[in-house]
Amino acid sequence: METAQRIARIWNLSGTPAKQKLCILVQSKPYYDSPEKSLVMITHNTLTGTYWFRHLTCIAVLITITLVITNISLNAQNATCLEGLDEFIEKGMADWGIPGLAVSVVKDGEIIYAKGFGVRKLGDTAPVDEHTVFGVASTTKAMTVTALGMLVDEGKVSWDDRVRDHLPWFELSDPWASDVVTVRDLLSHRVGIGRMTGNRLVFMPNRDRKTILDHVRHQPFEIPFRSGYLYSNMMYMVAGLVIEAAAGISWDQFLPERLFKPLGMNSASVSITSICEHDNAAWPHQEINGTIQTIPWRNFDNVGPAASVNASAMDMASWMLLNLGDQGEYKGERLVSRQVMNDIFQPQYAFPSADPMHSNFTAYALGWNSGFYEDHRIFQHGGATDGINSIIVLAPSLDMGIFVAGNLFCQLRPAIVSHILDRALDIERDHDWHELFHKQYMAEKETLFEARKKIEEARVTGTVPSLKPEAYTGMYHDPVYDDLEVRISNDGNLELCFWGDPDMVATLEHWHFDTFLASWRNPAMREKFVTFDIDHEGRASRLNVIFTLRPDMIEVGLFPSGYTRTVSYERQSNQLQYKQ
Structure with a gap:
């Protein structure tokens, strides 16, 4: 009654x-x-x-x-x-050699699954559980967008504000673009400044964000402004500076206070420096020369708004709940308006389709990729930091979200997502997703090792450098990439030191002629080719460094790669030395 x-x-x-x-x-x-x-x-x-x-x-x-x-x-x-999910994951981890992995699933406003598998660090027994922290890398971007959305709700920012409305000093190499680039441009990857930092790609790791932008302003546009989609961590770093200017507190303060705390993301942080060695955190791992090894954690603080959040599967479950159901509301508290949430998930750039007359279009929204699984709209984003991979997928029509993170690069993550979605949609396949992805990966890996072998076989034997080692030494400079020192190490070999950073040192091995293979001290960063130019007077006048912006497969190495940038460092005039 x-x-x-x-x-x-x-x-x-x-x-x-x-x-x-x-x-x-x-x-x-x-x-x-x-x-x-x-x-x-x-x-x-x-x-x-x-x-x-x-x-x-x-x-x-x-x-x-x-x-x-x-x-x-x-x-x-x-x-x-969720039927058979544990067994599916465990088999996949064994086949890929993944030390640890965590998964969370939300549906109909509830966390229906959160579990860890394996160990945090190879050789240790500490287990991964639902509270183990992983670097979630580029899934950070959607959080930065939501933070800006809160400021849009408060009237402090508009998606179509010019960046200069908040950062008057903002400057790129194109004066017109500098004046008109908007917050929406930053978040939808349509500015035209390509990759400068990212997985295995380091740029001035110990410089502050303002200093980095002082150098980025010299970077030529990779594609014309607003002519297409070009993924850029740097522009999300700028978005974080817009938050700071509009809110009066840094992005690093805003996210914990305005997002993590109300969502109960108690393990989440915005810097790897907040994680201690003995915390419940997953160590990164990488396959190097055929062996899976523990590697150092990667610090992404200088481009934090693009990639530096660390969080557990439980933390990410709360984050997914905010973005599903009555979007922008969490446990009865509205954090972001419905209108702003609608803005966030609107397509901003439609990707070309092989069959535009019949296929469902895919697009980039604000911090989210938009596509389809069968006929169900999904939003997703991957995350890749050195030795750790993650993926987050939202399926609004199912009121379902899936998060997967593992401490080894592999394709088990999308296989797990597909496995769960198939079960939710009652789809029977004639293939096992893990076996399919693993078979494709092994075939691609074999192909890429063959391509690498051809590069190595093209090495011209019997050549010697034009100059003695000391004649190459000195300071070299590029307006964007700043200073690079060539010096002789204690063991008598030539080495490179980038940005005066003791952690950014690579040893040079003569390859052929005046080309050297530079191998980083941190083995996870692998290697790159560098070539000295000798001028008409027999002096080393320039050093050309090939930066791999995205390796075809990191397990194979930084080469082969279809996406590189060659930076030509000019030797400082007072450093020129003649051939001895």
């Missing part, structure tokens, strides 16, 4: 006539055996006094039964979509 009275009070607040009240209430529940009969019976009687509550009591009982049945049905659906 108490439940019925509570329902009556709620419905009386609407001011709707009594008949309508009950008609609406009954019609809103399609689980009754005979809703038409109930409706006829109720609407043909005067609903007053005890009779009103008697019928409400029946309705309340029916609603309770309905909710129980619905809950049982949802639990059954959830059990089905």
Whole structure:
């Protein structure tokens, strides 16, 4: 009776006539055996006094039964979509050699799965669990977008504000673009400044963001401004500076206070420096020369708004819940308006399609890739930091989100996502996703090793450098990439030191003629080719460094690669030395 009275009070607040009240209430529940009969019976009687509550009591009982049945049905659906998942993951981890992995799944506003597998660090026994922290890398971008969205709600920022409205000093190599580039341009990767930092690609790691931008302003545009999509961590770094200018606090303060705290993301942080060696955190690993090795954590602080968040599977489950259901609301608290959430997921750039007349289009929104799984719209983003991979997928039509992170580069992540989505959609395949991805990976790996072998076989043997080692030494400079020192190490070999950073040192091995193979002290960074130019007077006047912007497969090495940039460092004039 108490439940019925509570329902009556709620419905009386609407001011709707009594008949309508009950008609609406009954019609809103399609689980009754005979809703038409109930409706006829109720609407043909005067609903007053005890009779009103008697019928409400029946309705309340029916609603309770309905909710129980619905809950049982949802639990059954959830059990089905998770059926066999543990075994699928464990087999995949064994085949790929993954030390540790964590997964979380949310559905219908609830966390239905959160679990860790394996170990945090190879050779140790500390297990990965749902609270183990992983670097989530570029999935950070959507969080930066949401932070800006909060400022849009407050009227402090507009998506189409010029960057210079907030950062008057902002400058790129194109004066016109510098003046008109907007916040939306930054977030949709359409500025035209390409990769300068990212997975295995380091740029001035110990310089602050303003200093970095002072150098980026000299970088030529890789594609013309607003002519297409060109992924850029640097432009998301700029977005973080816009947050600082508009909010009065840094991005590094804003995210924990305005996002992590209200979402209960208690393990999340914005810097790897907040993680201690003995914390519940996953160590990164990499296959190097055929062996899986533990490698150092990568510090992304200088481009933090693009890639520096660390979080657990449970943290990311809360983040997914904010972006699903009544988007922008979490546990009854509205953090971001519906309008801003709608803005965030609007397509900004449509990717070309091989069959535009028939295929579902894919696009980039603000911090999210937009595509389809079967006929269901999904939003997703991957994350890649040295030795750790992650992926987050939202399927709004299923009210479902999936997060996977592992401490070794591999393609098990998308296989897990596809496995779960197939179960949720009741799709039977004639293939196993893990086996399919693993087979494709092994075939590609073999092809790339063959390509690398051809590069190595093209090495011209029997050549010697034009100059003695000391004649190459000195300071070299590029307006964008700043200073590079060539020096002789304690063991007598030539080495490179970038930006005066003791952690950014590579040893030179003569390759052929005046080309050297530079191998980083940090083996996870692998290698790169550098070539000295000798001028007409026999002096080393220039050093050309090939930066691999994206390796074809890191397990093979930084070459072969279809995406590189050659930076020509000019030797400082007072450093020129003649051939001895």
